[in-house]
Amino acid sequence: MSTVVLDRFRGRILGAGSTSGLRLVIGDWTCSPLGAFTDVMVATAQERRILLAPDEAVAQYVSATYTFDEVRLCPVTLVDAPDGWRLAAGPLSCQIGIGHRTALGWLLRPVPERVGGSRAFARLCDPVARRLLPGVRTVGSAGGGRREYYGAHDQHRLTSLGGTWHGADLGALAPVLPAPRFGFSSTPAAPSLTRVTTTVVRPTVG
Numbered sequence: 001m002s003t004v005v006l007d008r009f010r011g012r013i014l015g016a017g018s019t020s021g022l023r024l025v026i027g028d029w030t031c032s033p034l035g036a037f038t039d040v041m042v043a044t045a046q047e048r049r050i051l052l053a054p055d056e057a058v059a060q061y062v063s064a065t066y067t068f069d070e071v072r073l074c075p076v077t078l079v080d081a082p083d084g085w086r087l088a089a090g091p092l093s094c095q096i097g098i099g100h101r102t103a104l105g106w107l108l109r110p111v112p113e114r115v116g117g118s119r120a121f122a123r124l125c126d127p128v129a130r131r132l133l134p135g136v137r138t139v140g141s142a143g144g145g146r147r148e149y150y151g152a153h154d155q156h157r158l159t160s161l162g163g164t165w166h167g168a169d170l171g172a173l174a175p176v177l178p179a180p181r182f183g184f185s186s187t188p189a190a191p192s193l194t195r196v197t198t199t200v201v202r203p204t205v206g
Contacts, residue, residue: 015187
């Protein structure tokens, strides 16, 4: 008999591009079925999609939901400093400046957390997101027969990026273009940090 399970992840998603062509999507999750963790999705200039995961459980769950050419297990350390984020994850080391709240962030702030994180609100926002933020969707089909819902609560713009990938300089902050092809939705092209509730509806057999 087939049933479904709802998995909720609460945290932040950061999307950044670089002048070297590398694009990053960093998920920092404070509450999830897997506990608190940080993972990194990397799209190289050659369009190779790589997941940097802190342990096997995270690697299995994330790679079953999104699409990657390679999955690497490595320590992922994120420091949330007053001037931005400092991240170390295997071959990636970077510093990211975080700026003021965006116009979208100001619009989202008054929405109650419970409403903003609901699947109904994600369905309501999807046509608006598609129209205003090309490539961004708030509802869609994920891997393994899963369905995913993104509920945004706040957003801040990014101001800078520096660091290295396998020892090579990342260059400066740039739009997240072309959109990484990890799943049905991309982060906004404008580099940003978004606080979200992500709900994954996945089938189980039992």
